[in-house]
Amino acid sequence: MPVAPQELTVRPLTGPDELGLFCRLSYVLDHELADDLATGRRRPDWMWVALHGERVVGRASWWTSTDGGDPLALDFFDLDDTLPAQERQEIGVRLLETATAAVIPAGAQRPEYGRFIPPDWREDAAAREVVESRMRVMEQTGARMLVERLRLEWREGTPVPQDSGRLVFRPVTGREDLVALMTPVMEGTLDAHGQADMATGIGARKAAEKHYDEEFAGFKTPQEWWRIAELPSGEPVGFVVPARNNYHPIIAYIGVLPAHRGNGYIDDILAEGTRVLAATGVDRIRAATDLGNVPMAKSFERLGYVNFERAFDMVWD
Template identity: 30%
Template structure:
């Protein structure tokens, strides 16, 4: 690797990042140029590895303006041996003050797609060589107008009385089913969406619904129709039997507001939740595998 040059970009050569062909062009993600325009990507936190003047590895760390956390690795592509990618990551980590999280974006059902595995094996191996450890996987799912099942009448749905009721129910829900944008909430706002969703979503209650059976709350959902896209921000249950109808009710709330697409994020290991999303008409858009520093819990 004696002919290898590893360095950050300097102002004025941002196009160098896009000179490397996109190895997964069908993966839905923010373009590098758009990230630059929005201020989340910066030349000094974008690194490349060049061999004979050609970009063979590229990595872009993201930190939106006003964020309170550390940047995270959002884009990492490698057209070389894993050792090249690891060398790039080591150099960048040193400049950043130490290893940081890497959210590896992957197409839906990537483990069952040989053409995708051929692309992603090298950067994932490089991340491991650089000391990052795989910590979990989250799926992004999308509903785009599939007809919803009619309500059985078993549950009543109503807006919460006030923010205090939302907080009280959140405190009773140990593990929410759906948390969309949980990584962004933590990195940008320092907010744990699972335990304090109102700190991220605001205290307006119109996008929330409480599901009740015989007058007792059995579930809670919070939607956001005016974010970057309509989404199910939070969905948690006190009775898992309410999951299908609460999901459908949440989508109805957004569709009534004009949404043609609804986004929901779920942990991949929550198999029953993923299955219910799919029965409701959601389809997987992509996965994100988290690699974190080895000393991070």
């Protein structure tokens, strides 16, 4: 039976005790929700449901990295896929617009929307409809596609790459040490988020500082894990940031300076970041790279990383 607009209730959760209600629809990150609520990375008033009677026909939630922070990402947006496409679209738009108006202050930049998707989603008709139905709702509310990314994983038991001896690695000594090298890497970057920052006209230095302050500065794992790669002469070649975020050990960022691209150093630098994390006894290392960044994707593949998933990010200008 069609869901009439007047019969639809759109509201936030009243508290953590309604998590079961929120989980009547499913997504690959459901297992993180309880801990996110407990640690303040998620709040009940950021978690919204669309209800037809007692039936959950849509849900959305924002996330932040630290307790008390502003919403940084819209990372849950699900619809009842048994409903006809047009109904889903109408429910999705109403849910998203109602929840956004309540959660995001008027005039503030809307956080980007990101979703994890199967690696073969284009070839699987059912998966494709799920993905594209979410995209259509976002587009109707003014969002546009920014990037599709490969999500990659190094798994315990995969050979740990050996040091080729071509480069010398040293720990990063502080913010300026890394930002100074990130700045030239931003010029001509293949990373869509980096390109988007550069397109605002803030310049490579400010783009590097923004990336450092918004992501790297929040890592609680030792900065001594971060590595600068140099030639035996001491000339810097690139860097890698192995870390652990709130959920996984990760290769957070990797870069080769423009003057040294094309020499295969990316494999040496990625290998060092992998060695740093593997030495801590982790059972997996997560990473991601844009679908269009073919050199980086091939490097991950050569070093034994598996493409287990994809993701896409959409933004509101």
